[in-house]
Amino acid sequence: xxxxxxxxxxxxxxxxxxxxxxxxxxxxxxxxxxxxxxxxxxxxxxxxxxxxxxxxxxxxxxxxxxxxxxxxxxxxxxxxxxxxxxxxxxxxxxxxxxxxxxxxxxxxxxxxxxxxxxxxxxxxxxxxxxxxxxxxxxxxxxxxxxxxxxxxxxxxxxxxxxxxxxxxxxxxxxxxxxxxxxxxxxxxxxxxxxxxxxxxxxxxxxxxxxxxxxxxxxxxxxxxxxxxxxxxxxxxxxxxxxxxxxxxxxxxxxxxxxxxxxxxxxxxx
Amino acid sequence: xxxxxxxxxxxxxxxxxxxxxxxxxxxxxxxxxxxxxxxxxxxxxxxxxxxxxxxxxxxxxxxxxxxxxxxxxxxxxxxxxxxxxxxxxxxxxxxxxxxxxxxxxxxxxxxxxxxxxxxxxxxxxxxxxxxxxxxxxxxxxxxxxxxxxxxxxxxxxxxxxxxxxxxxxxxxxxxxxxxxxxxxxxxxxxxxxxxxxxxxxxxxxxxxxxxxxxxxxxxxxxxxxxxxxxxxxxxxxxxxxxxxxxxxxxxxxxxxxxxxxxxxxxxxx
DNA sequence: TATCATGTTCCATATAGTGGAACAAAATTT
DNA sequence: AAATTTTGTTCCACTATATGGAACATGATA
Numbered sequence: 001x002x003x004x005x006x007x008x009x010x011x012x013x014x015x016x017x018x019x020x021x022x023x024x025x026x027x028x029x030x031x032x033x034x035x036x037x038x039x040x041x042x043x044x045x046x047x048x049x050x051x052x053x054x055x056x057x058x059x060x061x062x063x064x065x066x067x068x069x070x071x072x073x074x075x076x077x078x079x080x081x082x083x084x085x086x087x088x089x090x091x092x093x094x095x096x097x098x099x100x101x102x103x104x105x106x107x108x109x110x111x112x113x114x115x116x117x118x119x120x121x122x123x124x125x126x127x128x129x130x131x132x133x134x135x136x137x138x139x140x141x142x143x144x145x146x147x148x149x150x151x152x153x154x155x156x157x158x159x160x161x162x163x164x165x166x167x168x169x170x171x172x173x174x175x176x177x178x179x180x181x182x183x184x185x186x187x188x189x190x191x192x193x194x195x196x197x198x199x200x201x202x203x204x205x206x207x208x209x210x211x212x213x214x215x216x217x218x219x220x221x222x223x224x225x226x227x228x229x230x231x232x233x234x235x236x237x238x239x240x241x242x243x244x245x246x247x248x249x250x251x252x253x254x255x256x257x258x259x260x261x262x263x264x265x266x267x268x269x
Numbered sequence: 270x271x272x273x274x275x276x277x278x279x280x281x282x283x284x285x286x287x288x289x290x291x292x293x294x295x296x297x298x299x300x301x302x303x304x305x306x307x308x309x310x311x312x313x314x315x316x317x318x319x320x321x322x323x324x325x326x327x328x329x330x331x332x333x334x335x336x337x338x339x340x341x342x343x344x345x346x347x348x349x350x351x352x353x354x355x356x357x358x359x360x361x362x363x364x365x366x367x368x369x370x371x372x373x374x375x376x377x378x379x380x381x382x383x384x385x386x387x388x389x390x391x392x393x394x395x396x397x398x399x400x401x402x403x404x405x406x407x408x409x410x411x412x413x414x415x416x417x418x419x420x421x422x423x424x425x426x427x428x429x430x431x432x433x434x435x436x437x438x439x440x441x442x443x444x445x446x447x448x449x450x451x452x453x454x455x456x457x458x459x460x461x462x463x464x465x466x467x468x469x470x471x472x473x474x475x476x477x478x479x480x481x482x483x484x485x486x487x488x489x490x491x492x493x494x495x496x497x498x499x500x501x502x503x504x505x506x507x508x509x510x511x512x513x514x515x516x517x518x519x520x521x522x523x524x525x526x527x528x529x530x531x532x533x534x535x536x537x538x
Numbered sequence: 539t540a541t542c543a544t545g546t547t548c549c550a551t552a553t554a555g556t557g558g559a560a561c562a563a564a565a566t567t568t
Numbered sequence: 569a570a571a572t573t574t575t576g577t578t579c580c581a582c583t584a585t586a587t588g589g590a591a592c593a594t595g596a597t598a
Contacts, residue, residue: 018332020289020554020586025333032356040545050588055546057586063287064294071493073545077357079386079393079411080294085354086411087301088346117348124348142348142355224340289555289585309576319557324577326555342576 023049027057028066028077037074085142094220094227095126097260101253102129102229109246111233114140114213118156118226121147121168126227148172148188149181151203151215152228157188158195159217159226165192180206200247202240203230210235214243216254220261229254292318296326297335297346306343354411363489363496364395366529370522371398371498378515380502383409383482387425387495390416390437395496417441417457418450420472420484421497426457427464428486428495434461449475469516471509472499479504483512485523489530498523 030046031038044054058075061067065080089095098115106113106129116123125140147153147168157165169185182188195201201215215230231246232238299315300307313323327344330336334349358364367384375382375398385392394409416422416437426434438454451457464470469485484499500515501507 019329021293021329021333023586024290025335028353032353035360041543044544051545052547052588052590053586059546060288060290064290066294077353079357079388079395081350081354082358082395082411083393083413084297084301084346084411085350089351089411091304119348124352126351142351142353142358144352292555310574313575320576321557321559321578322555328577329555 024057024061027054027061028081031067031075032077037070037072037076039072039074043075089126089141092126093264094225094261097264098218098229098257099127101257101260102127105129105229105231105249105253108249109231109233111231111238114152114215114230114232116150116152116156116228116230118147118153118228119144121172123147123150123153123156123228125152145207146172146175148174149177149203149207151201151213151230151232154188154192154195154201154203155215155217155228155230156226158192158201159219165189177207178205178209180204182206198247200251201228202243203232204240205235212238212240212243214247214250216247216251218254218257218261220258229257293326293330296323296330297350300336300344301346306339306341306345308341308343312344358395358410361395362533363494363530366533367487367498367526368396370526370529371396374398374498374500374518374522377518378500378502380500380507383421383484383499383501385419385421385425385497385499387416387422387497388413390441392416392419392422392425392497394421414476415441415444417443418446418472418476420470420482420499420501423457423461423464423470423472424484424486424497424499425495427461427470428488434458446476447474447478449473451475467516469520470497471512472501473509474504481507481509481512483516483519485516485520487523487526487530489527498526 027043027047030043034042040055040058043058044051047054049057058067062069062075062078065078067075068078069075094117095115102113102115113129114125115127116125122144123146124144125142128140145153147157157168160168169188172185172188174182174184174188176183182191191201199216201217203211203213203215205212211232212235213230213232215228218227218229220226229250231243231250296312296316299312303311309324309327312327313320316323318326327336331338331344331347334347336344337347338344363386364384371382371384382398383394384396385394391413392415393413394411397409414422416426426437429437438457441454441457443451443453443457445452451460460470469483472480472482472484474481480501481504482499482501484497487496487498489495498519500512500519
């Protein structure tokens with residue numbers, strides 16, 4: 001994980017777009033973040049490129065399949081990205097090691113189970129096992145959320161040493177998603193010391209109203225990668241008591257995943 | 270969809286890597302296709318770049334989060350791609366329109382339902398609804414498969430006009446995945462005329478032994494995008510008779526998706 | 539038809555990528 | 569332990585590629 005702070009915001013996104021690639025990726029991001037296809041002029045006003053330049057950049061991205069153009073000449077993210085990403089996901093060792101454990105955790109709790117990795121001060125969800133009962137909700141996989149208001153995020157942060165923690169927390173812009181959202185570094189730090197003490201983290205409607213979870217951290221042996229798993233459910237069904245009851249199970253599953261990873265890594269490949 | 274054939278192979282992948290971006294994307298592809306993390310030298314031997322150049326290219330990709338380096342200095346696809354791709358997936362209008370129909374089809378058949386779009390001569394799977402009974406298999410989403418040996422692919426191809434069809438079929442390299450795989454353009458064309466006649470396609474273990482499906486084509490109103498849906502199951506459970514019985518349902522679902530798309534698109538946004 | 543907004547192409551210039559070679563660091567052999 | 573090979577990183581003159589202003593299209597609106 002990258003500890004270099006210069007030019008990198010707390011959310012992990014780059015600041016100064018350097019080089020040809022940087023500019024193109026920034027464009028990709030711009031289009032991906034929009035909530036629909038964008039017309040040339042929309043992009044023009046958001047990027048600060050001259051028209052000729054922008055036009056060529058977009059053309060190149062389209063040529064490579066990273067962007068697509070719909071019949072209205074509007075740009076949207078291309079399927080090539082989906083293909084690239086899916087391969088990486090399918091072959092991700094961490095994810096595949098964790099999978100059976102997530103499944104088991106789901107079988108016991110009957111609630112949604114998440115696996116996420118820490119990236120800067122964000123959590124990126126790598127996998128989830130959904131409750132059969134729930135309607136199929138917006139797929140979380142690949143989604144990046146702030147670490148400070150998610151169970152997985154706080155669990156993962158709790159596994160950092162203080163120096164590293166301080167660096168990552170430094171640049172967080174605390175956004176009050178709900179009334180329960182932690183409001184500043186102080187609140188986050190004290191929550192994290194709680195998490196360290198007991199070994200698991202809660203998210204009690206801190207990111208989204210009506211959504212709660214328990215989460216436990218996963219340390220890779222070398223501390224190079226931090227992750228977490230969580231059991232999540234709607235507040236009307238999942239009480240603090242049930243979360244509390246599940247905590248040991250979540251911690252145990254996290255530990256098992258750690259063990260499996262160590263064993264898998266062991267026979268130096 | 271791109272009808273330009275020069276420099277584009279039948280499988281849809283580009284031939285001549287032009288420009289800075291092209292070379293970098295080719296590298297990404299190379300790493301994504303490998304079945305594990307790659308060391309610098311591995312990549313060096315596969316790409317035909319000089320060492321200095323390759324090193325800088327990789328560094329740039331890593332800087333942008335498109336690649337990552339593990340503790341052993343090996344390269345693998347970065348999570349940034351997953352995040353980008355997931356956004357595109359979640360906001361894909363086609364996918365979201367189709368979703369309830371896929372779900373319904375699954376509820377009736379209790380087998381796996383797929384949605385895929387045609388891209389050149391490949392099918393890219395956009396969504397799937399899995400059987401509860403089956404173990405969670407390798408996720409197909411984002412995966413690209415040859416059109417000529419998949420139900421969705423043949424269904425989508427059948428919706429093309431002859432000229433377009435000829436162009437796409439021209440460069441296909443027919444690979445005999447199983448004994449049932451169509452072996453050449455002639456076999457494919459005659460199969461497709463069958464599909465056109467009856468309105469739906471079968472895949473009887475043509476791509477993977479023991480896997481069968483029925484599929485129906487989805488035409489977007491302007492013919493700009495072609496897709497298909499299928500109901501897939503293991504041969505021991507799914508007989509040709511059950512496939513035959515499901516065919517009208519699949520066709521009906523495909524038609525409904527088309528209608529919904531048309532309505533959604535209608536109010537010119 | 540005239541006008542304005544939007545999208546595309548061109549080309550001299552500046553910039554960023556290139557690749558050979560030299561350097562550094564491990565891993566392996568002697 | 570020294571020598572050798574294999575692997576990874578840095579440097580810099582050179583050149584391919586991206587840049588961006590302006591001119592050219594296209595299409596929508598008045």
